[in-house]
Amino acid sequence: MNQLEDQLAVICFQPDEDWQHVMILDEVICQKCKTKQCLTFCPSSVFHESIEAKQPIMVLYKQCVECGGCRLICDNIDFSYPRGGYGVTFLEG
């Protein structure tokens, strides 16, 4: 986890405070979900399980790198790109 924090720390983000672009549609489905693939799949660890049981999965959308993959692995994830100009900015290619 520490390693990813270092990786995320060097990325340039323009977070959108007013609009969340990755969301979970139905928390009840998550409670019944056995695989919870979102937790390992996301390359920037946007999805987190709460320490307390039965709490909804946390979505740290401001650290999303916009690969767009999560929407393809789970129909319960609603993903669209951030609003124009917001989100990740890659500078190094």
Place this chain on the structure above:
Amino acid sequence: MLKHWYQAKKIIASENKKNIEIDTSNVKKYDVIVVGAGPAGASAAYFMAKQGIDVLLLERGPFPGAKICGGTSLIAEHTHKLFPNFWDECHCERIVMQQAYWIMTEDSLLSTSFQSLKLAAAPYNRFTVKRRVLYQWLVDKAISAGATFQCNYKVTEVLFDGSQAIGVQIAPPQKKQFLADIIVLADGANSMVAEKSNLVPRVSPQNISLYVKETISLPASIIEERFQLACGYGSVIGLLGYPTAGFNGTSSIHTFQDSININVGMTISDFSTSGIRPYELLSRIKKHPFIQPFLAGGTVVEYGASVIPEGGYYAIPEIVHPGLMIIGDAASLVNGTHGINLAMWSGFFASQAAYESKKTRDFSAKKLFLYRTLLDESFVMQDLKANAKIAKLQRDLPYLFDLYSKIAAETAFQISKVYTMPKKAKRIFIFKKITSMQPLLKMASDIWKVIKVVRG
């Protein structure tokens, strides 16, 4: 003006189900709207503007190239044909003089490498480039040819009059609509605009791969020393086997002027079902005993992730619709992991079709089909067709990369190792060792499958 008003009325009537209303006040109508300023979209806009077409190029990022990462090497020949002597205009990082494949297991590395001075002189073979520089160069060309460019504009969907595409909807805060005779979707892999507009089905997670990358900065002199390069020259290395931990996938190293880009990827479905965390896969490669020395002392300056559509020829959706063309990654035009040239050429072909359409004021799918015909006749589709079965092969033989990397490395190890046994006995020993990894018949059947695919 009256025509615009009339058209807008028609949209409201036909699009009531979607509740999209067109605000006709200050809606300017363009000949063409291009969505996405990547190599596909920017090339399309450039060649259209050059032919006198009034084109609007829209990009969701704050500048071109801000939203996709990883790679990149550019094949010189295909680019040179579209943009003669592009190397004089677009800043490239290094001239690729060395191309290598490293077949790896956890403790070995078998290298096949080719380097030549022939690759180092004009018209060259390949360059490493930074996306920001490449994309900006193309957009600047489009603007100077007369195209209108807007960044920070995110398109949400296409506007239709019946089934005819007539414009695009922009997300808030602009919330604008733009109208045009032709819409070109160049919004990259996993095209959400095409999907949301019901033009293509959702991409299958088996046909699209997730790549994670790191850019590691190192002084130019150290890069040249470690990769044994002359000043200004570079290498591109494909890493196979170990990097993808038993799954089919690829990893590569690109040398830039004063940094190294390293990436690894496999299909989204393999990532999700295996539970392997993408960034852990990358750090595992960086720790490999033969990779680590190349990166030692470097600083990670950027991490990122992007996707590549790798479904190949059979995954190409319908790319011509009434008043609309889909180009580049959005059309799944990627061969292996190479897509930039295909994107540029698809943009060029779309510009030819747009020109013919405008000339005759016929924006039907039939007229725009010229785009598909030109693609089919070009290297783009010919190469994609030639490789068509590879994607399927990888699914049929999920162990292909991993097992054969191990076998290749084991063979190399046994051959290089000095034994006290006589030569003939050594050969028998090696044969037994290898066939214990995969039975001979099975190996023969795999090889036969690969040969069939390679020969088309």
